[in-house]
Amino acid sequence: MNRPPIASLLPENLEHPRLYFKSEETDQIREMCLEGSHAEVFAEKRVQLDQQLDNPFPCPPPREQSYRNGIWEEYSRLSGEARTLVTDYALAYVVDQNPAYLEKTWEGVTSVMRWPSWVHPVHEFMLLDLDGSHTNVTLASVYDLLYHSLTENQRREIEFMVYARGLSHCIGGMKHHFWANRYDSNWCSVCVSNMGLVAMTMLDAKSMHLRTDLEPRSTMIAVIQECIERLNHFYDHIEDDGSWKEGPGYWNYGISTSMPFSDALKRLTSGKVNLFSHPKLRSTIEFPINCFLPPDRVVNFADCGKLFPGGMAYRKFAMEHDDTAASYFDMLTTDGKPSLALPELFWDASNVDRELSDPDHPSAYFPDAGWCIQRSSWSDPDSSILALKIGATVEPHGHADVGNYIIHTHGKTVIRELGIGRYADPGEWIFKDTDGHNLPLFNGKGQPRDVRLEGSVLETQFSKSYDFLKAEIGPAYGLDVLDSFTRSYLYIRPDIFVVFDRIQVNAATHLESRIHFAGNGIAHDGHIEIRNEQVSVAVKLLLPQEFDLVEDRHTGLKPGHADPESQEVNYLKLESDLSPGTFIVGVAFGIDTEPSANIECKGSDYLVTYKGQRFNL
Template sequence: MLWNTDGFAGPLAALCRDVAATLLPVGRALPVPAAGLRGGRGIPHATLAPLLARARADLDTAWPQPLASQAARVHGDGDRDMYEQRVFERQRRLSRAVVAALVDDDPRWLDEVADGVWLLAEQSSWCWPAHDDTRSRHGSVLATVTDPFLDLGAGEVVGQLAWIDHVLGARLDERYPGVRRRVRHEAEVRVFAPFLERRDWHWIGLDGDVHNWNPWIHGNVLVAALALCDDEVRRERLVALAAQGIDRYVAALPGDGAIDEGYAYWWNGACRALEALDLLAFATGGAWDPVAAVPALRETVAFPHRSHLGGPWYVNLADGPARPPADQPWHALHRAARVVDDAAAQRHAIVAQRTLDGPAAGEDAGLGRMLRALADREWLAATNPETPAPEASPLPRKVWLPSTQVWLARASEGSPAGLTVVLKGGHNDENHNHNDVGSVIVASDGVPVIVDAGRPTYTAQTFGPHRYDIWTMQSDWHSVPRVSGLSQPPGRAFAASDARLTRSDEIPAMDVEIGGAYPPGAVATWRRQTSLDRRAARVEIHDRWQGAGPATAVRLLLAGEVTAGPGWARVVPLDGAGPVRIAWAADAPHTLEARDLDDPMLSDVWGRSLTRLEIGVDGRTELRVTVEQERNEDERS
């Protein structure tokens, strides 16, 4: 087969279109041999034992059942989480059963797998209701089974079924003849036919708006085509279109590898692209293996450790949490880092997995990712408790990502100790956008003190016309100024400009114009400079402006225990990090406002509340705010 260049050719096509490839046959086209996992050979006890314990606990209990009333709630009160959690619970249980069936010949496990597969086949829709267009197309609040929508949920299910067929298909056929035919029928009706026949899927990116759905769905279509499509002509067409779709994503990936959605979305965006291309290389016998030759893909492998603040904490932009779930597919990062020969990224994957006491693999990341981890001998060896671990995550001393205008500086490379500062420019129409141009994050010993709140649980409102009624999306609750009584509006026109770096080893700094992020007429110019004085161990936020009206203030969002007085605030951070003292001109008035957190997506990260410090600056044209860690008497002397 040849690379499909109908209508689009990106960096992958440039490398692969003149290279003929032959797909490995169904049953051999995915890189996890079932025999290699029989009996649990090579799988660490610390990973396998708890997984099997959870699977045993599932037996003889009712399967999670997503209900029509739960699916329809997204069109009523906006709740999408109740339905989705039932779906996720069902798929996690099935993934556990698959591993149990692979390592244990007890026929109950095959029965459990068959039950889960059949439930998915009988599930009216694999699409998550919040994504389905059935209401606009058919006036229905429930899925229209004759017009299936291909979204992230449908992709995840067909990918899971494909991996099951790959590793257990023959054994299932012996015990449940016909179940594999049913799986293939559902894959054709719900995924393959819609993918080929309806080419207006927004996530393909035909309009140039390419985001993380693209590689996530295309990657799952690729897996399913390789494992479940027995018509070779149709299979090649599916693979070629999926590869071309991923090429669109790679073409949109900036040269510095940055993700405007932030670290948390890297795992289901760039990482998905890397995983899909790794599968494509395997399925073509290495003929199409472009990852190491594409600069943006090499650079994006470094994005996770460039975003690391320390321990479980990361630079969070847009909807990402500052303390993401620990159970990331670290093996996928480790594998990609091996492909591009990035030793720092490999080290970060190992250290992060061990620091968080996580298993080498788990079902939360999806069956395909779990199987790939369990079959990755290099990863299992690197994370074996008996293998010496790297001393620390790379924690670069400085980071500059021009595509997103994100700048980071820390006290010392390889250590979270002391202060780390981050300044973001960018614009207000990024993926999963928050109105946050000019936002500052400061961490003490790797723990955010001046923070970005992140986002609450997704609802129908999150991606609807009233998104910016949600407080976490507003500039008023980011560490940016309020100018002339006005906050930042959404839209690409509201942007930073003229970013300048001071590339000093002693006092690195970033200075950027952020006045353009506010409504026209709000201010003539507003420049924000953030610097780290490494010798003095001090962060400075220096704002200078002209033409601002009344009700102008500099705001900082703080996490931890906050006390304040004229010209100062003291913050005792989370996780036992060193307290910091924030200082400004004593004659500039201030207020503190606590924001109670009642959503677990926020409270699980920050605790019961966050505090907004507002410093009034009417009548001024500049303000300097400094942040220093408190030092004991011995350090002062």
């Protein structure tokens, strides 16, 4: 895309407020919050704020506490709560003009300014990180929103703090930050978008030059220009098929955090700079939508949490691109309620039809990321879904999980994986390693996490009666003993999944293949039933017939912030001592039925037979 010359497009002498709405729109904001579309949510918020007036602001724990116990969730939670509370009080003051809200806002600002650092303890070696950029934009938002209500000294304090802890690390260029050119990571989008908003706020900062001898407008213009260019590069790195290799959770974080910056640019330049028009933004919404697992879950490969990452990003997509599916997911995840978050006050997609139309085929394949979602139906809330990931062993927030899969049916992810571990926790390895995924280990070894190795998709077929994908997984292990490992995923609609492994080794090898599940395992003659409340999935080992699946368990797990449910996870395992040659493993999964499929060998081919249908694996 062409990079716009922002200096000539941002008007001189912009008034405050400017980031989220103009001064002349203040009365409209008050009307919305007191009597109009936002009245109900604002009344609820006012009650919460009044209850908090006499309480101290949330404050993150001492940094050494996080170092000592290796737990960072509390720091993130409290710092996030403090930031939200500060901007909530600022907006409440704009609406109600209650002096107590103004006083409480400044109390929150001074509390935040007293934090020893705005950088998260896990990232203490950095000058500016995700948390730091969020805190910078929080103070900049208060500065912008309450500019005419703050004293000159209060404005000076904020100006200097966002300079010292944010802008000083951006002026002159950002390339010294690791995240600046990590265009495949949410870090780039979050940090540059937040700091771009801060620079917009400080275009006419009156006091910053007293300390730094810089001319505010030209200096901030340079920062904004660089943020635009880097965010454009981030959008460029969305895969051609719309997918995002970090998964739908970090897709949501990176994309949604970029929207306030893009929105402000579009408004302040009267539409001349419109990053929402980037061609890849038009298609990328299909990726998280296709990862949806009804009623509220998501395909959670790598470091993605289990809950569907919905929210206001879908509303903005619906507004900008008249996207009916985005509008549908806006309603599904927000109930269409208006938002009191400052950037989102005017976001309204109620005039966009909320429709999730049935595509030509319910399944989706994203070859660039190597993700495939085999789905029975979009209209049935109890639909059955097998999601699989090929891809690579090393990606941002990636796991050693090339060839991994999960099965979701009747609203439950029954065949699962461990999910996300605690960042920076020594016990996190098992969540990221092959051990915690539905894959085999060879002599106890899985795929490496320190070397980028890839699988490759060999064949795909999608039809009304079945879906099929075949991939070569072996190179992702990087093991000399493993000559080849192909895995095939067959979905026979409506109720049978088959996972078929053809493994070739050149030396004696111990194999342990795992299938993790959520629920209770009940042994039957010929299969194991996984029972999760009222949901039943039958697991049948088709080949080798002389072996059995045995139940085992991970214990003492410390799950991550996005997955609090996993303290103990059960899995089925198949163990065998392999001789040099080819070893076949075929497993069938029946939804509410015993999978009466059979596998037979015809020369070098293996055929699955089910209800008169035959499929070549």
